[in-house]
Amino acid sequence: MFLKRIELLRNEIPSYKNYPLSIPAIRNLHQLDIHHNVTFFVGENGTGKSTLLEAIADKCGFNTAGGGRNNEYYVHASESSLSEYIRLAWLPKVSNGFFLRAESFNQFASHIDEIASEYPSIYDAYGGNSLHEQSHGESFLSLFSNRFRGKAIYLLDEPEAALSPQMQLSFMKIIHDLTSTNNCQFIIVTHSPILLGYPGATIYSFDYGKIQEIEYEMTDHYQITKYFLQNREKMLKAIFEEPDEI
Template identity: 70%
Template sequence: MFLKRIELQRDLIPTYKEYPFSIPTIRTLDQLELHNQVTFFVGENGSGKSTLLEAIAEKCGFNTAGGGRNNFYDVHHSESALGEFIRLSWWPKATNGFFLRAESFYNFASHIDELRADDIRAYNAYGGSSLHEQSHGESFMSLFSNRFNGNAIYLLDEPEAALSPQRQLAFLRILHDLVQEGESQFIIATHSPILLGYPNATIYSFDQETINEVKYEETSHYQITRYFLENRERFLRDILEDD
């Protein structure tokens, strides 16, 4: 394990009325302990999970548009609004890793294509073929299979965005092998009940005013998915039919 604690430096905050401190979970954050190699952030859109993950990426020195320490390219509005207000506690400090931001992955793939002429070794680290010449899901799996290795911290924002259920299961195998063999740490913001099912992971919910640790079966992702699968006709009738 590398990252042990995330702390909000309240003495640096000028106002709680503006973003990102207008988000309840960010405004009430004191410190968040990480005691597992795999940690999930879950919650509705706008709950603050991606905001916190992006801030961690900035403090790690990763490109907040997506990438690692050595990926230099610009994407408009990719900077973190929270990064300067948090402190990370490490043991030991991780210097290797990657931040996956699904919404700007296209820009990252273009950046990797540009490396082909200037740094073929860096280009080949992603599988030796253009990420743009693969399907969205294939490019994600190529990244996971070729770029990810041991002794690193990986911050993933909705990695399931491009993955079919079958590929989500394949990703879980990659994650498991890296955790077991390579001493890697993962912090993942996700809506996927498949990914959340990874054994013995810590799950932090952002759905209340404070960030709370919850069990897998307590997440709305599990509960809604299970109810839908077990009561599909009733569920669809309730939401689709007029009163």
């Protein structure tokens, strides 16, 4: 494991009035300790989990539009305004890795195609073909299976966006293989109750205005999914007919 701690440089912040420092979970952050090779950030939309992950990526020197250190292309609104106010503690420091933004993966695939027009061998790191010539889920797994290697940190923002439940299980196997044999570290923002079930991972919730560790069975993702599967008709009736009782 490489990244050990994330610290908000509170003494250097002039004001918490503007976004993203106005986000309650970010505003209340002092330091976040990383205990395991796999860490999940969870919470409702807008709670700051992707914002913090992007700031970590920027501090690592990765392209905040998605990619590694050598992927230079631009996506509007991909710059992190939080990174100048955080400090990362490493032991040891690594420079290898990748930042995945599911929402801008199409632009990343086009970026790889541009490079391949001069250096076709770059496709070897992505399954041998253009990512655009694969289904969305297949292109994600091609990235994970071929591009990801040992002694690196991988920051993934909602990787389940393109993955079926079966593919999510395949992705968990990739995580297991990389962390158990190749000394890799993952920090993952997710809404997937499947991925969150990865054994031994730390889960940090960004809900209720602060970042705090939470057990898998206590996440909304687990509890709501479990309740829905066990009480589908009752829950659907509540949603459609009696919304105040949900």
